Amino acid sequence: MIEFKNVSKQYEGGFTAIHNLNFTIKENELLVLIGPSGCGKTTTMKMINRIIEPTNGEITINGESIKNKNPVELRRTIGYVIQQIGLMPHMTIRENVALVPKLKKWDESMYKDKIDELMKMVGLDPNEIGDRFPDELSGGQQQRIGVIRALAADPDIILMDEPFSALDPISREQLQEELVKLQQEIKKTIVFVTHDMDEALKIADRICIMKDGEIIQIDQPEKILRHPANEFVRQFIGEDRLQDSTILPEIEQLMVPPVTAYPSRGLAEALKIMRDKRVDNLLIVDKDKKFYGVVNIWNMRKAFGDEQLTLNDLIQKDIPTITPDENPEKALLLVNNSPYGFVPVLDHDDKVKGIINRSSIVKFVANHLNDSLGGI
Template sequence: MSHAVVFEGVRKAYGETVVIEDLNLNIPEGNIVVFVGPSGCGKTTTMKMINRLIEPTKGRVLVNGKDITKMNPVDLRRGIGYVIQQVGLFPHMTIAENVSLVPRLQGGKSAMDVNKVDLLLETVGLDPNLYRDRYPGELSGGQQQRVGVARALMSDPPIILMDEPFSALDPITREGLQDELIRLNQELHKTIIFVTHDMDEALKIADQIIVMQGGQVIQQATPDQILRRPANEFVRDFIGEKRLSSHQSWVVEDVMLRSPVKMSPKKGLAEAVETMHRKRVTGVVVTDPSGKYLGIANTADIYDRYQEESLSLGEVMRTDAVTVRAGTPLTEAISLVQEAPYGYVPVVDSQGKLAGLLTRASLVDVLAKPYLEEVSAGA
């Protein structure tokens, strides 16, 4: 994996006050990498050293393999997009003028590429015909942030720095912009370095999270790795106990539905449809009179041959569906549920009898339980 940004033994001090101490860090190319930590931990200072808004006291910062101290700061910054919380749009300029600011500074008014401006506005979810000629004061906070992202993308930089860009927005707008950022980077494959103090935001958008404390990196890992194996008590406390409810020792019986809708293989297809409608399910599990699992039948399986009145459920059911044995650790079964075409997996005991059904919905209900209990307690 190539690295877009590398810190080598970086230190930053203001007189006797050390903000960053011996920072060694590799930021992979094409990822959303989120710096997270409490106020004063050094995350914003670290990010600002990438585009030389802050100069390191000691050590080297490499951007795309080049020592940034050997680069012209203006040239460096033109190759790095920058989005901040306050957006920084110029109120007397139109949205098109704001988006095209950098090329116009370089080449004058003639450097405005209206087609590219329109494309970028569409990319960030703004209709150019509606917004191109408006002024920032006519836009909501969320719309202004979208313009800020479009401006950062204008020069097609490989790296974009984002310093708490969504923190001043209301929760619904913020969530929408987080979704937009994830979608954008799936299309554009930029290296996005994002600073936040909000662990929920970091877990949602990051490919990698860098947890900082006291000017040092405490842990760098994927969101899943951090949730499963926090490096120390600081990380554990910062993540919060509600996210660390351990399911590592659980087995499928702790989660499965114990009374799934089941039917005899002798039942007709019209009976199966009526049962699914009444029970509000999209499929049934087929068992023999002793409860032995035989197969599953989904609405698609039934409707494909519904006109053949002589057919029974046993003749259209699928016998090749994946099953899981009772006692299987939940961690091993989750991927089976995720990959199951119908969204559920039958659980069978050692005698082959149906014990229950593992569904995506049942997994969500259990994993969300700590959050629901917290909300209930605070109500």
């Protein structure tokens, strides 16, 4: 947990960039700092790793004031990703990712495998690019390396200052989605600066809206959309989005019941369920409905000849999932981008509540329109 207590920053020359900030960044949340250029986002962020020192007030991490820590050591425990990622041009990609573990004098065996694993997590093949140099990679690939370099030494906190701003829109969206996925796996405390509200809505657990060195509103995306604190926030969100968001349904309204099977089922049984229910995927669950993964009919077809196999042998676990309290916009995005074409909805104990797919979304929208047109 990071806490700002009455923090102000006055730059030399007398300009006060930050006015008496009081807020808390929770453990393992992704907090987005957003606001117009010059409102103090970067200053706020750089005070967390002591690149900038506050003029007044105190910042604590897990209750301890960072004033008492050695700044260099502090920075090695906090990952940092910026727009101009600054990979070392004369080092290979693997060497770049290993930079902080090396600085910390870790034994190579402690991070060697981890580095390749991190590359895979952001969709890069370590065998293909591990020994290349940064200028042999695209901008999007370099930025992915920047992100995982910040993760290599396993810091609890990661600071990201407009990390995707220099990318083309497609790479940018991909990286946003990868960050969301990555965060589901690694669960770090992430402070992410942007001036792009679409980006904030896509990735944030909470959004902190700043203006002229002060916090105007800090809350979950959904709350900010529904209850903007003032006219400034309303403008910042954009009127159109507000209109749209008022008809956005809750996750649970978009759900339909899943077709499930136990992992111990044989493939012939599974095929019969699929045929009867007319689905091409089964959600694999245990008796308590706890989610194991999915099995797809194409994989089943390939494996069908082997009578010994059960669904357990074919489970795929890489499918993104969502919880009922999340932003429905995220569900729409996931459904559109998932190779499976659907998203399982799980409660916080990983129990399956339903699924969202294109046809369940269409069904909701159609019903909704139908209702509002008086049922034609």
